[in-house]
Amino acid sequence: MNEYTIHSAKMVPLDRSNIDTDQIIPKQFLKSIKKTGFGPNLFDSWRYLDSGFPGQDNSKRQLNPEFVLNDKKYKGSEVLISKENFGCGSSREHAVWAMQDYGIKCVIAQSFADIFYNNCFKNGMLPIVLDQKQLEELIEYSERKEAIEINLPEQKIKLENKIISFEVDAYKKKCLLDGLDDIALSLEKSNKITSYEKNIQKTKPWMN
Numbered sequence: 116m117n118e119y120t121i122h123s124a125k126m127v128p129l130d131r132s133n134i135d136t137d138q139i140i141p142k143q144f145l146k147s148i149k150k151t152g153f154g155p156n157l158f159d160s161w162r163y164l165d166s167g168f169p170g171q172d173n174s175k176r177q178l179n180p181e182f183v184l185n186d187k188k189y190k191g192s193e194v195l196i197s198k199e200n201f202g203c204g205s206s207r208e209h210a211v212w213a214m215q216d217y218g219i220k221c222v223i224a225q226s227f228a229d230i231f232y233n234n235c236f237k238n239g240m241l242p243i244v245l246d247q248k249q250l251e252e253l254i255e256y257s258e259r260k261e262a263i264e265i266n267l268p269e270q271k272i273k274l275e276n277k278i279i280s281f282e283v284d285a286y287k288k289k290c291l292l293d294g295l296d297d298i299a300l301s302l303e304k305s306n307k308i309t310s311y312e313k314n315i316q317k318t319k320p321w322m323n
Contacts, residue, residue: 119267126257127192135204140213154216197224202231211238236287
């Protein structure tokens with residue numbers, strides 16, 4: 116069982132609304148069907164001063180010094196904080212893959228696009244919805260402190276001297292805690308599926 120507690124996690128505040136999936140991972144990088152290798156191109160058009168393309172040596176590209184992910188203070192952050200309608204746009208799962216490959220384990224926002232929100236849970240990432248006041252508090256905290264703790268079993272974010280509770284669907288929570296994706300959920304019912312197929316063979320042989 117995955118405890119899913121993120122200890123001593125650094126936060127990076129991306130203080131923008133309506134961040135879409137093409138901004139998270141631009142379309143030219145979507146040729147691969149692997150879940151890895153997208154991290155260097157996360158927020159590519161904001162992160163670099165030139166135009167990126169697949170197979171490029173990102174170590175030789177010029178970073179945008181004004182983009183928050185390039186601030187050394189936030190290097191190694193595991194939690195990204197944003198505003199409303201995060202992950203809008205297309206249904207691409209690559210957006211979640213890119214964030215995970217970069218090292219992001221949790222996204223906290225005022226609201227999420229539905230497809231992106233569900234893709235997070237399907238791929239083992241925790242999206243948390245907080246209200247505007249709580250988000251502003253976290254953003255302010257991230258600018259002066261380094262670490263927080265996120266505890267999914269208890270549904271709590273632990274700051275230095277404060278605890279913020281959050282809501283999460285019980286079924287989605289179970290999937291994250293047990294490390295279950297759609298395939299694993301189906302395999303949990305493999306005995307019932309096998310039994311059903313055997314019964315069909317006996318009662319309705321013409322369907323075989």
